Amino acid sequence: MTATRIPTWTRRHLLDVDDLSRAELEAVLDLGVELRARRAAGELSDTLRGTAVGLAFYEPSTRTRVSFELAARELGATVTDLSVAGSSVAKGESLVDTLRTLERTGVRMIVLRHAASGAPYLAARSLERAAILNAGDGTHAHPTQALLDALTLREALGSLEGARIVVVGDAVHSRVARSDLHALVRLGASVVLSGPPAWVNPFAEWPGLSVVTDLDAGLAGADAVMALRVQRERAAGGGVPSITEYVARWGLTAERLDRACPGAWLMHPGPANEGVEITAELSGDPRSLIGRQVENGVPIRMAVLSLLTEEMDRW
Numbered sequence: 001m002t003a004t005r006i007p008t009w010t011r012r013h014l015l016d017v018d019d020l021s022r023a024e025l026e027a028v029l030d031l032g033v034e035l036r037a038r039r040a041a042g043e044l045s046d047t048l049r050g051t052a053v054g055l056a057f058y059e060p061s062t063r064t065r066v067s068f069e070l071a072a073r074e075l076g077a078t079v080t081d082l083s084v085a086g087s088s089v090a091k092g093e094s095l096v097d098t099l100r101t102l103e104r105t106g107v108r109m110i111v112l113r114h115a116a117s118g119a120p121y122l123a124a125r126s127l128e129r130a131a132i133l134n135a136g137d138g139t140h141a142h143p144t145q146a147l148l149d150a151l152t153l154r155e156a157l158g159s160l161e162g163a164r165i166v167v168v169g170d171a172v173h174s175r176v177a178r179s180d181l182h183a184l185v186r187l188g189a190s191v192v193l194s195g196p197p198a199w200v201n202p203f204a205e206w207p208g209l210s211v212v213t214d215l216d217a218g219l220a221g222a223d224a225v226m227a228l229r230v231q232r233e234r235a236a237g238g239g240v241p242s243i244t245e246y247v248a249r250w251g252l253t254a255e256r257l258d259r260a261c262p263g264a265w266l267m268h269p270g271p272a273n274e275g276v277e278i279t280a281e282l283s284g285d286p287r288s289l290i291g292r293q294v295e296n297g298v299p300i301r302m303a304v305l306s307l308l309t310e311e312m313d314r315w
């Protein structure tokens with residue numbers, strides 16, 4: 001069986017969600033749902049048979065790397081992992097030279113995670129044949145995380161239209177936050193961003209978003225709350241006086257979540273600093289969607305790989 005074709009999809013790369021229309025976003029989520037059902041039923045087709053997919057993770061990852069690898073393999077692709085630390089990157093090879101090398105060995109789709117914001121855009125401009133899938137670039141974007149978060153929320157709430165979603169934490173250093181804000185606003189949600197002023201005030205002019213530093217006030221009427229990871233590796237401790245103050249004012253606890261709507265959902269893109277953004281107890285709370293976020297990683301990544309591979313046939 002062939003997965004449903006999405007007539008609106010004409011993109012060669014997936015670099016962010018910021019330029020995807022609502023129809024495109026909804027269509028990717030719909031395809032993710034379809035592929036999840038086919039996977040569960042053992043009815044996936046070999047959409048990627050004959051396609052070599054390269055994983056180029058210049059930063060650590062568990063969820064994104066593993067789910068991209070499984071998604072590609074289960075759709076019939078050949079997968080090669082660059083294993084950056086053991087590659088010629090360690091001898092000083094540039095990003096572009098490394099990716100061109102992958103391309104010349106026959107890799108047609110490159111899943112790239114890099115510490116430099118914009119690295120996937122450079123890669124997309126520099127390659128002739130390979131498609132680039134951004135698996136997270138610096139503090140800029142993480143499009144497949146936004147797609148799986150949107151799918152998880154859409155299914156939990158029925159629709160994102162008019163839903164009040166509170167996003168709390170280190171937004172200024174978070175690629176997840178930027179991509180999630182684009183996707184959630186475009187899908188009709190009313191998004192509230194909360195956290196220490198230095199981490200959220202830069203978003204004050206963001207279209208469709210309100211910034212409320214007082215989390216306890218912002219939680220009123222929330223249908224879902226997403227905690228962001230405190231990016232210790234990027235924040236270098238800046239932006240808040242201390243972790244103790246962060247936990248006291250913006251850390252999510254079961255009691256604090258009670259300030260949201262009854263039955264409000266909890267999300268976290270992972271990996272979580274338990275005891276900082278959320279308590280360990282809250283991870284296992286029945287209101288937590290964190291496990292479902294991870295589960296939706298493979299089907300969403302199958303969806304984007306399928307769409308890009310169909311599009312590749314047209315270049």
Ligand code: CP
Nearest residue numbers: 061062063064269270
């Ligand atoms: N959410 C996320 O990107 O997790 P990983 O770093 O484990 O891929």
